[in-house]
Amino acid sequence: MKYVDEFRDPQLIANVAREIARLxxxxxxxxxxxxxxxxxxxxxxxxxxxxxxxxxELIHGPGCPVCVLPMGRVDDGLAIAEQRxxxxxxxxxxxxxxxxxxxxxxxxxxxxxIRMVYSPLDALRIAQATxxxxxxxxxxxxxxxxxxxxxxxARARALGVTNFSVFCNHVxxxxxxxxxxxxxxMRLDAFVxxxxxxxxxxxxxxxxxxxxxxxxxxxxxxxxxxxxxxxLMILRQLRAGEARVENQYRRIVPWEGNLPAxxxxxEAFELRPYFEWRGLGFISQSALKVSSAFAAWDAEVxxxxxxxxxxxxxxxxxxxxxxxxxxxxxxxLFGKECNPEHPIGALMVSSEGACAAYYRYAxxxxxxxx
Amino acid sequence: xxxxxxxxxxxxxxxxxxxxxxxxxxxxxxxxxEGLFVPLLANPILETxxxxxxxxxxxxxxxxxxDGYVVKPLRxxxxxxxxxxxxxxxxxxxxxxxxxxxxxxxxxxxxAGLPGxxxxxxxxxxxxxxxxxxxxxVGGDTKVVEHGFADGMYVATFGFGEVDARAxxxxxxxxxxxxxxxxxxxxxxxxxxxxxxGELDLEADLASDTRSVAPFVEGxxxxxxxxxxxxxxxxRGGVATALNELAAATELGITVFEEAIPLRDEVRxxxxxxxxxxxxxxxxxxxxxxxAADAADAALAAxxxxxxxxxxxxxxxxxxxxxxxxxxxxxxGGSRIIDMLVGDPLPRIC
Numbered sequence: 001m002k003y004v005d006e007f008r009d010p011q012l013i014a015n016v017a018r019e020i021a022r023l024x025x026x027x028x029x030x031x032x033x034x035x036x037x038x039x040x041x042x043x044x045x046x047x048x049x050x051x052x053x054x055x056x057e058l059i060h061g062p063g064c065p066v067c068v069l070p071m072g073r074v075d076d077g078l079a080i081a082e083q084r085x086x087x088x089x090x091x092x093x094x095x096x097x098x099x100x101x102x103x104x105x106x107x108x109x110x111x112x113x114i115r116m117v118y119s120p121l122d123a124l125r126i127a128q129a130t131x132x133x134x135x136x137x138x139x140x141x142x143x144x145x146x147x148x149x150x151x152x153x154a155r156a157r158a159l160g161v162t163n164f165s166v167f168c169n170h171v172x173x174x175x176x177x178x179x180x181x182x183x184x185x186m187r188l189d190a191f192v193x194x195x196x197x198x199x200x201x202x203x204x205x206x207x208x209x210x211x212x213x214x215x216x217x218x219x220x221x222x223x224x225x226x227x228x229x230x231x232l233m234i235l236r237q238l239r240a241g242e243a244r245v246e247n248q249y250r251r252i253v254p255w256e257g258n259l260p261a262x263x264x265x266x267e268a269f270e271l272r273p274y275f276e277w278r279g280l281g282f283i284s285q286s287a288l289k290v291s292s293a294f295a296a297w298d299a300e301v302x303x304x305x306x307x308x309x310x311x312x313x314x315x316x317x318x319x320x321x322x323x324x325x326x327x328x329x330x331x332x333l334f335g336k337e338c339n340p341e342h343p344i345g346a347l348m349v350s351s352e353g354a355c356a357a358y359y360r361y362a363x364x365x366x367x368x369x370x
Numbered sequence: 371x372x373x374x375x376x377x378x379x380x381x382x383x384x385x386x387x388x389x390x391x392x393x394x395x396x397x398x399x400x401x402x403x404e405g406l407f408v409p410l411l412a413n414p415i416l417e418t419x420x421x422x423x424x425x426x427x428x429x430x431x432x433x434x435x436x437d438g439y440v441v442k443p444l445r446x447x448x449x450x451x452x453x454x455x456x457x458x459x460x461x462x463x464x465x466x467x468x469x470x471x472x473x474x475x476x477x478x479x480x481x482a483g484l485p486g487x488x489x490x491x492x493x494x495x496x497x498x499x500x501x502x503x504x505x506x507x508v509g510g511d512t513k514v515v516e517h518g519f520a521d522g523m524y525v526a527t528f529g530f531g532e533v534d535a536r537a538x539x540x541x542x543x544x545x546x547x548x549x550x551x552x553x554x555x556x557x558x559x560x561x562x563x564x565x566x567x568g569e570l571d572l573e574a575d576l577a578s579d580t581r582s583v584a585p586f587v588e589g590x591x592x593x594x595x596x597x598x599x600x601x602x603x604x605x606r607g608g609v610a611t612a613l614n615e616l617a618a619a620t621e622l623g624i625t626v627f628e629e630a631i632p633l634r635d636e637v638r639x640x641x642x643x644x645x646x647x648x649x650x651x652x653x654x655x656x657x658x659x660x661x662a663a664d665a666a667d668a669a670l671a672a673x674x675x676x677x678x679x680x681x682x683x684x685x686x687x688x689x690x691x692x693x694x695x696x697x698x699x700x701x702x703g704g705s706r707i708i709d710m711l712v713g714d715p716l717p718r719i720c
Contacts, residue, residue, distance in 0.1 A: 013702040047704030109389045340712045361706040
């Protein structure tokens with residue numbers, strides 16, 4: 001299959017892995033954070049850890065949209081879903097994220113009308129097909145998914161669909177990276193930059209990481225060869241004492257980003273002064289709300305939202321894992337109370353969450369001698 | 371790095387309510403069966419947890435199986451609920467070593483308002499599937515529920531057959547070094563149904579693989595006889611779940627050569643887009659067989675000589691380690707453990 005097979009070529013992969021091992025040498029330890037949950041998933045899915053020398057360590061970052069959503073927001077969304085004549089539409093990733101009174105899937109099994117959709121436009125279509133109900137789209141995601149929500153809002157307005165609104169939980173990646181860089185626990189050498197987010201934002205927003213913090217950033221694709229080449233590019237910078245933003249994913253990511261998508265985001269959303277991230281706490285200007293021009297389609301305007309803040313379960317150490325301070329199995333609950341079937345923290349829910357990826361692909365491998 | 375010994379857990383069912391995942395064939399289904407049904411209905415035949423219940427009756431080995439069909443939509447490219455019901459029941463008997471079923475029964479739960487023509491079409495589909503499999507549908511039952519309380523129609527089936535004298539099958543016969551054979555490309559049925567629901571705005575030229583696997587079983591019995599150790603039709607939960615169940619039952623490990631697994635481009639593409647693992651996707655016309663290494667070539671040739679089995683291939687082998695787990699290896703040196711399906715296959719968003 002084109003665009004897949006050539007990036008899984010065994011000979012090329014072996015060559016890049018050998019070059020990584022040569023450059024990494026011995027002695028120095030390299031700590032590289034892959035920001036994006038898609039990369040975390042791919043790294044485990046393809047068993048790439050086996051191909052890296054032991055002194056090149058990958059730290060899993062905060063780039064999984066459901067993982068950083070605080071429990072209080074899940075409760076708020078479910079409170080809207082439980083109101084009369086409401087249909088809640090959400091991406092599949094959201095369905096197993098626990099709120100304080102259970103997951104959306106458990107609410108659905110109890111009769112709350114929650115439907116899984118693949119696109120916000122599907123939610124709008126449900127609204128058009130059921131004019132007697134109000135359809136709320138539970139929007140999550142970084143800049144990757146924000147444009148599709150923005151365009152859906154624009155279409156709802158253009159079509160005059162009034163029984164549709166968006167419960168907006170879109171977040172932006174750069175403030176989260178900055179929060180991690182400013183964290184006193186931070187001991188990172190470089191970043192594998194997000195691939196999908198960058199198709200929208202372009203590469204410029206990461207320049208401060210190289211300029212102000214002296215850390216290399218390489219925007220990467222998601223196939224085994226993409227990720228290994230990005231690690232190689234990072235090692236070359238580190239060995240040369242350089243810190244630049246480089247774009248490995250040039251076949252998809254334009255340096256300047258996707259201007260129509262950015263414009264759509266600018267029209268439909270405005271920055272929230274601050275927003276809570278699970279495990280990371282409140283981060284200023286890190287999330288989007290539906291703009292006042294679209295207030296009629298803003299679920300937080302149209303519905304009473306409890307807005308209760310829920311503290312994360314005490315024993316779960318999601319924050320430390322999100323910041324890369326702890327590895328998933330170092331959390332006290334990992335694999336015991338918290339597992340993919342009964343997640344306590346959201347990192348265990350999404351296939352892109354560090355804990356779920358680790359549990360599914362690595363933990364089991366490490367717990368049995370190969 | 372902490373390591374934890376993987377031990378065979380005793381399964382308990384404490385779930386507060388039934389959810390869709392309990393019917394998806396993965397971990398929750400296993401918990402329901404092994405944590406609720408088996409302990410409460412305890413008996414030695416049930417406890418074998420095989421596709422068919424086997425019991426000795428007056429010198430014969432009899433296989434019986436029951437199955438329920440609730441597929442939505444009722445008709446889909448390549449088949450329909452009626453055809454699926456017959457083939458699925460025949461297949462459960464076939465992989466238990468009874469490829470020539472003696473009879474089937476069918477129970478219909480119909481929703482008021484179901485068009486008569488729809489029911490007629492499904493019964494006709496059942497008749498022709500039964501004719502192809504050489505079996506009669508010898509009895510059944512009909513119930514009707516109010517409009518809105520069923521998706522048109524559900525079918526529950528029962529089937530029985532005599533186990534072929536040459537069949538000596540079970541996880542206890544599986545040995546280190548045995549080969550794992552697969553009859554053809556996986557995921558066709560599950561992806562076809564997903565797309566046929568029309569909720570995804572994805573289209574592909576794909577059809578369900580629903581068919582009787584009895585010809586494969588006959589071929590394997592002829593070619594491998596004593597060398598044939600275990601069979602399964604990987605339906606709900608896919609190849610991953612079937613092999614995990616085998617690994618758990620044998621306490622051995624199954625190593626799968628990931629790139630050897632046949633997959634249509636349409637299925638692979640849909641899985642890449644939707645973030646699904648084809649190993650978790652349901653099949654309705656494929657068979658997994660574990661055979662002794664020295665019988666593998668003959669068994670593979672037998673599978674390939676059956677129409678529809680041209681792409682049969684050896685996808686892996688039984689090893690002592692990792693015990694009780696399924697390990698996928700790639701040609702570039704990556705490896706990962708393949709777990710059973712957790713929950714319904716949910717797509718990821720980015």
